[in-house]
Amino acid sequence: MSVIAHxxxxxxxxxxxxxxxxxxxxxxSTVAFFMALPLILIVALLVLYPASYAVYLSTLNKTMERxxxxxxxxFLFKRDSFxxxxxxSVIFAVTxxxxxxxxxxxxxxxxxxxxAKGQRKWRGMLLVPWxxxxxxxxxxxxxxxxxxxxxFNWIFAHFGIDPVPWLGNPYWARFAVILVNVxxxxxxxxIMYLAALKSxxxxxxxxAEIDGANWFQKLWYVTxxxxxxxxxxxxxFSLIVTFANFxxxxxxxxxxxxxxxxxFATWAFxxxxxxxxxxLGASVSLFMFPVxxxxxxxxxxxxxxxxxxx
Amino acid sequence: MRELQSGRRRFMTxxxxxxxxxxxxxxxxxxxxxxxxxxHWVPGANAVFTGLCNEWAAREKVELKIDFITTQGNKLMLxxxxxxxAGAGHDxxxxxTFWATGHERHLEPVDDVxxxxxxxxxxxxxxxxxxxxxxxxxxxxxxxxxxQIKPPCGRIDLFKxxxxxxxxxxxxxxxxxxxxxADRWTWxxxxxxxxxxxxxxxxxxxxxxxTTDSTDWVGALFAAYGAELVxxxxxxxxxxxxxxxxxxFAKRLAHALAPDVSAWDDASNxxxxxxxxxxxxxxPPSAWAVAKRDAPKVAEQLWTFPSPKxxxxxxxxxxxxxxGIWKFSRNKAAAKSLLTYLSLRPQVEKLVNGSGGFDIxxxxxxxxxxxxxxxGPPKGTLYNYPPRSDQIVAIAAAPAPTxxxxxxxxxxxxxxxxxxxxxxxxxxxxxxxRTESELEGMMRT
Numbered sequence: 146m147s148v149i150a151h152x153x154x155x156x157x158x159x160x161x162x163x164x165x166x167x168x169x170x171x172x173x174s175t176v177a178f179f180m181a182l183p184l185i186l187i188v189a190l191l192v193l194y195p196a197s198y199a200v201y202l203s204t205l206n207k208t209m210e211r212x213x214x215x216x217x218x219x220f221l222f223k224r225d226s227f228x229x230x231x232x233x234s235v236i237f238a239v240t241x242x243x244x245x246x247x248x249x250x251x252x253x254x255x256x257x258x259x260x261a262k263g264q265r266k267w268r269g270m271l272l273v274p275w276x277x278x279x280x281x282x283x284x285x286x287x288x289x290x291x292x293x294x295x296x297f298n299w300i301f302a303h304f305g306i307d308p309v310p311w312l313g314n315p316y317w318a319r320f321a322v323i324l325v326n327v328x329x330x331x332x333x334x335x336i337m338y339l340a341a342l343k344s345x346x347x348x349x350x351x352x353a354e355i356d357g358a359n360w361f362q363k364l365w366y367v368t369x370x371x372x373x374x375x376x377x378x379x380x381x382f383s384l385i386v387t388f389a390n391f392x393x394x395x396x397x398x399x400x401x402x403x404x405x406x407x408x409f410a411t412w413a414f415x416x417x418x419x420x421x422x423x424x425l426g427a428s429v430s431l432f433m434f435p436v437x438x439x440x441x442x443x444x445x446x447x448x449x450x451x452x453x454x455x
Numbered sequence: 456m457r458e459l460q461s462g463r464r465r466f467m468t469x470x471x472x473x474x475x476x477x478x479x480x481x482x483x484x485x486x487x488x489x490x491x492x493x494x495h496w497v498p499g500a501n502a503v504f505t506g507l508c509n510e511w512a513a514r515e516k517v518e519l520k521i522d523f524i525t526t527q528g529n530k531l532m533l534x535x536x537x538x539x540x541a542g543a544g545h546d547x548x549x550x551x552t553f554w555a556t557g558h559e560r561h562l563e564p565v566d567d568v569x570x571x572x573x574x575x576x577x578x579x580x581x582x583x584x585x586x587x588x589x590x591x592x593x594x595x596x597x598x599x600x601x602x603q604i605k606p607p608c609g610r611i612d613l614f615k616x617x618x619x620x621x622x623x624x625x626x627x628x629x630x631x632x633x634x635x636x637a638d639r640w641t642w643x644x645x646x647x648x649x650x651x652x653x654x655x656x657x658x659x660x661x662x663x664x665x666t667t668d669s670t671d672w673v674g675a676l677f678a679a680y681g682a683e684l685v686x687x688x689x690x691x692x693x694x695x696x697x698x699x700x701x702x703x704f705a706k707r708l709a710h711a712l713a714p715d716v717s718a719w720d721d722a723s724n725x726x727x728x729x730x731x732x733x734x735x736x737x738x739p740p741s742a743w744a745v746a747k748r749d750a751p752k753v754a755e756q757l758w759t760f761p762s763p764k765x766x767x768x769x770x771x772x773x774x775x776x777x778x779g780i781w782k783f784s785r786n787k788a789a790a791k792s793l794l795t796y797l798s799l800r801p802q803v804e805k806l807v808n809g810s811g812g813f814d815i816x817x818x819x820x821x822x823x824x825x826x827x828x829x830x831g832p833p834k835g836t837l838y839n840y841p842p843r844s845d846q847i848v849a850i851a852a853a854p855a856p857t858x859x860x861x862x863x864x865x866x867x868x869x870x871x872x873x874x875x876x877x878x879x880x881x882x883x884x885x886x887x888x889r890t891e892s893e894l895e896g897m898m899r900t
Binding site: 206207208220224225226291292293294308310311312313318398399400401402403404415418419420421422423425 | 529532533536540553554557558560664665666713714715716717718719720723726727730732858861862865866867871874875879889892893896897899900
């Protein structure tokens with residue numbers, strides 16, 4: 146068999162190789178690859194290289210002169226302050242994503258049920274918090290929560306209510322950073338869910354109605370199953386972004402009071418840049434990478450499986 | 456034939472030009488120099504700096520490029536970190552507090568420059584040497600722009616009315632302090648004054664957050680009590696009588712301060728004073744300068760004067776700035792020449808004047824300029840801003856080795872200790888345990 150193939154190659158006319166090359170270049174997958182190549186190169190340059198460099202940095206000692214392997218991670222695991230940051234990051238990300246998902250779903254339903262004529266205006270207005278750069282909008286929130294001149298407290302004072310230590314008390318400070326994150330991120334959920342709602346065929350609701358389903362049953366048995374993939378992807382995406390959040394905490398509380406609002410990114414900055422221990426900062430910032438990668442693989446595999454079933 | 460002649464002439468002209476080129480002194484004869492310096496917040500200060508640099512560049516035939524880099528959002532610190540990592544960037548870069556010692560390996564020693572400057576300008580103050588010199592080698596040149604002290608800035612009227620103390624009599628402008636009043640200006644008196652002002656509705660505005668203003672005043676308080684968290688040898692010294700004593704005192708003082716001080720950042724204290732709410736803050740004259748523009752009635756009542764005295768002396772929080780020359784710089788000779796020029800008395804005086812008296816030079820012989828007597832209103836309000844007589848200038852966490860002190864400073868360990876003990880409901884033992892654990896984590900190499 147191999148002899149025949151070899152003979153075939155020898156006897157092939159000279160134009161065959163050119164034709165094969167042309168056909169390879171004309172293949173849709175080849176064209177797609179070449180069209181995506183600039184993006185692949187940009188991603189490699191701006192994402193893969195820094196990520197790999199961060200991994201390399203996390204394996205060095207404090208003065209960056211010696212390879213220590215997983216030494217920085219083992220050091221972190223023994224520090225109470227690190228586990229406090231882990232706990233706070235989980236509370237921050239999970240609570241914020243949960244509220245963003247619920248608020249996004251409710252608001253998407255409201256907008257979906259608005260008359261088509263005014264819907265675009267509402268959609269535009271509701272997207273504003275997501276469109277403004279978070280560092281800027283958080284500054285406005287900082288003025289609302291300011292320890293000495295809080296606008297909220299000023300209003301409370303008019304009603305005889307005691308001022309709230311928005312950023313001075315650890316629990317209120319956590320509430321404040323989560324609130325701002327929800328305010329910024331909920332419109333993203335809203336717009337994704339709205340798109341998903343619009344793709345649910347009306348016939349399904351009509352059939353459910355004929356079967357006597359109430360609004361909750363329609364939501365539970367029709368809407369949510371049809372939106373499952375979008376919900377999974379949106380939650381996954383938001384979880385990753387929220388775990389990596391830096392600007393809101395940095396601007397609003399700078400991790401205080403008493404480090405009670407520190408999250409991975411702000412703690413990594415404090416250790417790596419401000420305390421001049423770049424390898425330890427890199428280790429903190431990479432801690433969630435395997436956890437989130439693991440979650441992403443499972444969620445995406447589940448979505449893929451459902452896609453194939455469909 | 457004419458074409459041929461023309462070609463030959465042109466060739467001869469170019470050849471002659473090329474041959475003579477090395478001997479022609481152009482405006483770029485001494486190469487190029489790229490410097491990154493602190494973007495001064497005082498309007499006009501950058502222009503004075505640029506003018507001086509351009510004078511030097513014209514004289515030395517150097518092509519000079521200046522980048523003013525803000526410390527807002529830690530941009531200067533990020534630039535330092537990224538240039539150190541990349542091994543490329545400016546030839547000279549401004550470095551605040553611990554950043555020169557933190558990048559010791561990447562900096563060109565400047566012992567030759569410092570020998571000249573010490574000869575000309577006098578001794579370098581202790582805190583400047585602590586942060587600029589390692590193992591007997593000078594790592595960077597003390598920079599005038601950005602170097603500052605954070606002494607108390609109080610309201611003359613409120614102190615007279617509620618504390619019964621005339622700040623202008625205790626520390627007058629143009630004269631020596633009133634010995635008797637200055638001797639009684641202790642941290643204990645300070646706490647009593649804070650309590651009286653709080654009762655009068657004008658609490659002192661001293662932050663207990665995790666930014667530098669909070670760390671600086673608490674650092675001065677600890678140093679005044681001789682309370683070191685880590686000693687010069689790198690040994691943890693949390694469980695000492697001095698630390699216990701200062702924490703007990705700080706707890707008392709903290710309850711006399713403005714509400715929510717544990718959430719304050721570096722702008723909060725300024726706003727507190729300028730709004731007319733506060734009777735005192737500890738800061739460079741930036742709050743006074745802004746008040747002069749935005750709240751002139753408040754500015755007229757502000758007086759800057761030295762910190763109170765503790766059992767171990769009168770300690771002023773000081774934050775020196777430096778100019779470091781990277782080892783990768785291609786024009787170290789020009790860099791050293793520029794830094795020497797900028798640090799000589801006539802240039803330093805122009806820089807201090809340009810900053811409205813905000814900048815405090817690091818050399819002891821350069822603290823007698825007229826600007827501090829002239830500035831007002833009220834006239835002489837800054838006279839006592841540069842440290843004199845019995846004052847010790849120190850940075851929080853000193854005398855710990857700088858690699859450890861940097862972490863204590865950046866992570867706000869000192870104000871966190873005070874806030875935990877004063878407001879967090881922690882016992883003294885728990886606060887000390889927690890701090891000791893934090894410090895152990897800072898010992899890694």
